[in-house]
Amino acid sequence: MKINSNFNNLKPSYLFRDIAQKTAAYKASHPDADIIKMGIGDVTLPLCQAAVTAMENAAREMGVKETFHGYPEAYGEDFLLLAIQDYYKREMGVTVDTNEICVTSGAKEDVANILDIFSTDNTVLIPDPVYPVYYDTNVMDGRKIKFISSNESNSFLPLPDESMSGDIIYLCSPNNPTGAAYTREQLKAWVNFALSHNAVILYDAAYEIFVSEKSCPRSIFEIEGARKCAIEFCSFSKTAGFTGTRCGYTVIPAELIFENTSLLSLWKRRQSTKFNGVAYIIQRGAAAVLTEEGIKQVRQNIDYYRTNTANMMKTFDKLNIKYYGGKNSPYIWLKCPNDMKSWDFFDLLLTKCNVVGTPGEGFGVNGEGYFRLSGFGDIDRTREALHRIETLLG
Ligand code: MLT
Numbered sequence: 038m039k040i041n042s043n044f045n046n047l048k049p050s051y052l053f054r055d056i057a058q059k060t061a062a063y064k065a066s067h068p069d070a071d072i073i074k075m076g077i078g079d080v081t082l083p084l085c086q087a088a089v090t091a092m093e094n095a096a097r098e099m100g101v102k103e104t105f106h107g108y109p110e111a112y113g114e115d116f117l118l119l120a121i122q123d124y125y126k127r128e129m130g131v132t133v134d135t136n137e138i139c140v141t142s143g144a145k146e147d148v149a150n151i152l153d154i155f156s157t158d159n160t161v162l163i164p165d166p167v168y169p170v171y172y173d174t175n176v177m178d179g180r181k182i183k184f185i186s187s188n189e190s191n192s193f194l195p196l197p198d199e200s201m202s203g204d205i206i207y208l209c210s211p212n213n214p215t216g217a218a219y220t221r222e223q224l225k226a227w228v229n230f231a232l233s234h235n236a237v238i239l240y241d242a243a244y245e246i247f248v249s250e251k252s253c254p255r256s257i258f259e260i261e262g263a264r265k266c267a268i269e270f271c272s273f274s275k276t277a278g279f280t281g282t283r284c285g286y287t288v289i290p291a292e293l294i295f296e297n298t299s300l301l302s303l304w305k306r307r308q309s310t311k312f313n314g315v316a317y318i319i320q321r322g323a324a325a326v327l328t329e330e331g332i333k334q335v336r337q338n339i340d341y342y343r344t345n346t347a348n349m350m351k352t353f354d355k356l357n358i359k360y361y362g363g364k365n366s367p368y369i370w371l372k373c374p375n376d377m378k379s380w381d382f383f384d385l386l387l388t389k390c391n392v393v394g395t396p397g398e399g400f401g402v403n404g405e406g407y408f409r410l411s412g413f414g415d416i417d418r419t420r421e422a423l424h425r426i427e428t429l430l431g
Contacts, residue, residue: 043179052169052399053077059383060393073422076393078213078367078411080278082341084322085334088277091325095318109314112305113140113286117320120327121286128332131258133288137301139308140315140323143285144243144272148207149174150311151239151268151287154303155205162203164195166214166400166407168241171207180205188403193217193361193370197230206231208257209241211248214400214409215370216362218253224260231266237293237300238267243285246276246339248365264290268300275367275413277326277335284315284323342367345412345419352423356430367412370397374430382408390425 050058056076064072083089098104112118118135125131141147152174161175165184175182183203187195193215208227211218219227231238238257245255257263269288273279289301315323325331346363353360353371360371373382379396386392386408395411397404412419 041177043177046176047173051173052395055399056383056393056395060387063387070391072387072391072393073414073418073425074393075410075414075419075422076395078275078413079280080275080338080342080413081415082278082338084278084282085326085331085338087325087328087331087334088322092318092322095321099318106317109317109320111309111312111314113138113315114317114320114324117324120324124327124332125256125258127329129254129256129259131256133258134291137288137290139287139289139304140320141285141287141308141312142283142315143274143279144241144270144287145170145285147270147285147287148239148241150307151270151304152178152180153307153311154300155237159204160202162201162206162236164207164209164212165402166193166397166404167207168209168213169400171209171239172401184401186403187212187215194219194223196223196226201230202234204234204236206236206238207241208238209243210253211244211362211366213241213244213366214368214395214397214404215407216364216366216368217370218248218250218365220252221254221260224254224257225262228257228260228262228266232262235295236266237295238263240267240269242269243272243275244366245271246335247343247367249343250365253365258288258290264292266293268293273323273326276339277323277331278338279319279323279326282319282322284319341416342412344416345414348416348420348423349410349412352427356427358430363412369410369412371408371410373397373406373408376406379405379408385429386426389429390422392422392425 118138121138122135125133157178157180160181162183163171164187185195187193194217240257248255257267272285293300349369350363358371360369362368362370379398383396395409397407
């Protein structure tokens, strides 16, 4: 038996595990430390009432013979597919067929699993810095990776140019980790590039609900031509606090035909073999989130998180520290003060402020010297963290 030796090309551990371990080690040696976690983008507010009620009702249905449900539909129950279709139409003016939507347990899983349908001979274009899942999963498969440099000179919104070539392009907007969001014109440039290079864009829209500027699209399908070159991944995790209940969806337009083969049919073939669907109770909760009332409730939570990012922006403005993100994103991507390296800044904040963030270097070479803070925390705890940072750096 031989192992997949591509794993030897990965860092020994996943970024957010590293951070959790370092934090736990510090806490073990400093049991009195009052640690505030602003590292991983995990939500802190409870599910909205619409979702809770729908899940309670669904749980009761599961306890009655006549309304009990066994295996869920592999691609999602009709009521949720219709709710997602309606959400796209209502909120983004985008038309998708319910047949093009596949419900899954989350966008992280989907951006990783989608690789099953692509040859390992493809070349992949990945922005640097980037959500580590895009990179790690392609390393695991042994695909050739080329980096797209995302940096201060392009405001962390790199655009295509003719020196680039690749078959699979990852884009995430609003971006994790930088918080930067593409405008319509910028996204159109990527769509044109993909169309002219016979490439496919894997578009991660997990943070779409945070878009506040009209110039920034929430779905790549708002861009003309995208149906011929893009797959979109979205999630209830950040939209509706489903990090613990797990539900997401992927949209693959019927027009995506490569080598005379529909990518949608490949994905459905893959899913029906390897996945047995999302639990009925969870799908009921997710569908309730997307109703007009559900979205109204969820937006109150998003506004709460926006208060955190607004407070962060105020603090870093006061400290004269340069940052990106915040406006259309729950993340602030700041330049480490005094040219510090990002892991040194991590250690400084952990030991002097008992605040945990994410070192930019963990997202790629271009992330060195930067640091990500999450706005998904409790408002008072976030204020306290900012007060400690201001006292240290002010
Ligand atoms: C992050 O902190 O980057 C995200 O929470 C990770 C994820 O969504 O998997």
